[in-house]
Amino acid sequence: MTKKIDYNTYGFRFKGDYQYNVAGLSAIGFELIQSSSYRWHGLHRGEKDVYIFQYTTRGYGAISIDEKNYQLAKDDAFFVRVPSNHCYYLPNHSSEWEFVYFTIYGEEVSRLFNRIVSTHGNILKLPINSEPITH
Template sequence: MLSENTNKKYESFGFRFHGCHQDEIVGIYSIGWENVYSPDYNWDGLTRREVGKYVFQYTLSGRGMIEIDGNSHPLTSGQAFLVELPSRHRYFFPRDSEHWEFIHITLYGKEIQTAFQFIHEKKGHVITFPPESATIQLLLTIYQKAVEKKITDAYQASALGYAFMMELYRFARNIGLSAQQWPEPINKAALFAQKHYDKPIGLNDLVEASGLSKYHFTRLFHKTTSMTPLNYLTKIRIDKAMELLRSSDQTIQEIARLVGYSNGNYFSKVFHKKIGMSPGQFRESKHTVPVDHIVVD
């Protein structure tokens, strides 16, 4: 989901919009992408100044830790926690971890309070989400909109926060992809592909991200996703290319570069093979094609 931003430093964004509907329904208080290395990262939920806020934090790589009501839970790739501020919890960087990379969103409002209570009852505080789940894909989209400065008023923020809340409800009711649980090595590889698809990465990079042998990884990846690792990476790239073709005036060569292809001609060949038309034809037909995403094998 992320493109040029993967070259930038990790960022966090706070939103302080006027509009009482945010308190009644849902508002976004903050969103960010961080990678921490120091034990100084230590948040005690009983000493936070924020009141009536709800934190969702999803681990992308590395390992963190959260203590809730006296119980400790390690947080590895694909795992998220949901907590209320203030409440009895502490999440922190453990001293024996190499790093902890995560994306987080803090929400507020009466409706998100109800949603969090429902999800806690159904799923608990620590939950595993596959990277392909609609919940995580939407979270990445919201973050990208923040990076691109496309969240400019309370109504946009509430609409995005409400959509995220609905995906949490869908997950809690076991609807859609988010009901599945992927093995941690596959989570790691898939998240790596989604973050770095705009780079010249390939199978060996995905294997390294998974921590498995190439043979074991390729078999497990196909068993989990019904796709080969390279087909999965191609799917991410083509999906993003279609989004750019529909929403921007960038050239085919520029779009090819933004989705990880150094050669525009090769990109066009791959695109035509998967979609059945050239990138130019797809762009010209964008007002008549009745779908935003095309499922390919």
């Protein structure tokens, strides 16, 4: 028997400067997008020095990073910094995009982000049973 998980987003507001020295969790969520009005641009979010990891579980979406376009299908993930020149959205020809995501911040996150992106890029192919996803 499979347990149904409801779509939702949770935000966190931790206090204290020490949080920036480690990896702080800002938000986490599981969403189903079915409207082509869904669009987030990394230069217009109003946030600074946060990192977004988003993993597609069903359907597909799209992201442009520095004017290069990518389609994101099941098992595709992206990892981006805010602010930066990226925009992720539900394309007009997609009926739905289901994904899990988290938004994190901190000096340790910045260090790991730079290492991951310099080695693997912003777009990652991760099977559902891969270690980063199972964690």
